[in-house]
Amino acid sequence: MYAKDAAMDLTHAYGLAAALGDSARVLTQREMVEQLSRDFYWYSPVLRKQLDGKAADIAVQPRTAEEIQSVLRYCYANDLAVTARGAGTGNYGQAVPLRGGVVLDLSCMDRVEGIQADGVAICQPGVRLGALENEARKSGWELRCYPSTIVKASVGGFLGGGSGGIGSVAHGNLRDFNTVRALEVVTMEAEPRVVLHEGEAVHEILHAWGTNGVISRIWLAMAPAVEWSQCAVAFEGFDAAFDFSERIANDTGCTKRLVTTFEWPIPSFFTPVKECTREGKALIFSLIASSQLAAFETSAREADGEVSYSGAYAGLRTRPLLSDYTWNHTTLWAISADEAYTYLQCAFHPDQVREQMRKLKERFGKEFLLHMEFWKGGDGRVVPGAIPVVYYTTEERLNEMIDFCRAIGVFVANPHVNHVEGGGRYRADNVQLLAKQRYDPKGLLNPGKMATFQREAPTPQASSR
């Protein structure tokens, strides 16, 4: 049973205010609750149809792990669904409540507790990634990887729903290289517990969309800070741009944070940075160590590239900020130019990438525009990934593209489905599901988003946690 009428909402609003000890942080105003129930699901024309109008009934804003426990205790006793929310910048309707109930807005839990001498940051889940980056740089550290939504997105939301981004070319994705050292998670039980997950056990919770616990504290490993410069290079054709960017991505002597390659006409969508683009040409946006910028520019010219922009990077307020056009921001600029654009998330095979790209272009032409992003895989090999901008006509055509990618060996994390399993980052060893069965036996956390969970499932013996 879930909260479903106004009188009931009011009863629960009083109950939650009593549990929290502060009615000001229990929100019932319709527009406010609806706003806190949305994310960027509308990037997908498929999800738009499914998720428009879905919302929680009440929003609650805890400040401490103890307050999260009080809220979850109340919700467990009253069978209320709870959807955790960081900043709501997720793309797949991850934070959109399917069955009403409570949206747990964690934005008030925004304290950086400290950066340890070994570069591990300890923070609350609502800390914005940009704030953490700024704080870390004060003591000579910076984020290993971050989404292009760094300014708004929260650390908890990144762990709950993100994967990687700027920095991943050098440091891998969030799940790799022990980047998430540990986290604490609050369980959804009659007596909610705070459980510490360290080392490998973090993978039980990472990228589970808040379906198996509410992350309340995080230990995140940083990288030594680097002085960065931004550089844009235009190339006559996409092949030359890709060859150069692949070389840079794989060059262990080159210190880089970003190497993004765009097929024309994607750069034509970047109207605010028109001066960095060249009509009809493929484009690379990069973040390179300032000490290596001159050498980078020389090798770009030797590869027949034209340096269309270069300048110092002085943090997230730098203008232009090239990262604002990379990763999934690219799709946003495409949608701004033409609402029919949407996207896919792909990983090409490092040895077959050219052949795979050729087959895709041959089959789909301008319907499938190449936007490449590199990341270091867990085995240390650099993966040519892509967030291609695709022109949407019908769901069948979109699925045809996904099927074709998979048929030629291109991995697709499908951003047009609204459950953890379909999104492509579900763990085959089932640890996320096992954690859900242990920590959320009634299935009240973000219900509907872990498709394989059954409320009646027997409690597994797998762990004594």
Ligand SMILES: Cc1cc2nc3c(=O)[nH]c(=O)nc-3n(C[C@H](O)[C@H](O)[C@H](O)COP(=O)(O)OP(=O)(O)OC[C@H]3O[C@@H](n4cnc5c(N)ncnc54)[C@H](O)[C@@H]3O)c2cc1C
């Ligand atoms: C323009 C654009 C660009 C993007 N680029 C990238 C990118 O480069 N890389 C990338 O990985 N993602 C990207 N994203 C997706 C998203 O911005 C990131 O994943 C971001 O880190 C999500 O953080 P958030 O605070 O907004 O999370 P939310 O959207 O609030 O939440 C994401 C998921 O995590 C859950 N969650 C939130 N907080 C907690 C918690 N404390 N405990 C448990 N679960 C929780 C939510 O329930 C939800 O399922 C992009 C999105 C947009 C719109």
